[in-house]
Amino acid sequence: KEKAPEKTAEEIRADEIQAFKKQTQSQVALLAIGGALLFLVGSYAPASFMQHFIVFVLSVFVGFQVIWNVSHSLHTPLMAVTNAISSIIILGAVLQVGSTSFLVTLLAAIAVFFAGINIFGGFLVTRRMLAMFQKS
Structure with a gap:
């Protein structure tokens, strides 16, 4: 060919x-x-x-x-701050889940979902980054 x-x-x-x-x-x-x-x-x-x-x-x-x-060296501290902000979002959203308005309840549930993704993803990325520095 x-x-x-x-x-x-x-x-x-x-x-x-x-x-x-x-x-x-x-x-x-x-x-x-x-x-x-x-x-x-x-x-x-x-x-x-x-x-x-x-x-x-x-x-x-x-x-x-x-x-x-953000530079790579600041990634882990920034992740910690982002997780803290997301936890505040979850607290506020959980307070609104019991609302009588369907729209407020729906938006609160969506906020909990996305903030949860951010928190768990942040922990996974941080764990993976820290594993790079461990000896095999």
Whole structure:
């Protein structure tokens, strides 16, 4: 069998540019859909909800930027803080599970679920990192 000819540097670069353009288009589409959904929520939600929602969105953005840029040496201490924050989320959500409103109960259950994933995942990652430093 004959080998397929290897790609030149220009062809590899063109493929990379094409993949980047495709990724950028999908990101722009997702941002447009998200913006349209936020516009719809803002059109019909009360002002008090929008104030809380804006704080929530900003905290998600800031949290993502802070965690994404953490060096590897700070990962384990950051995991401990994240687990502490998630435990506070679970406490608050458990207090709300007994609410008479179905929506509040549903959101509290979802909060417990996701915070639990964060806590248990943090412990697993930390355990795995510490195992790297143990002698076999």
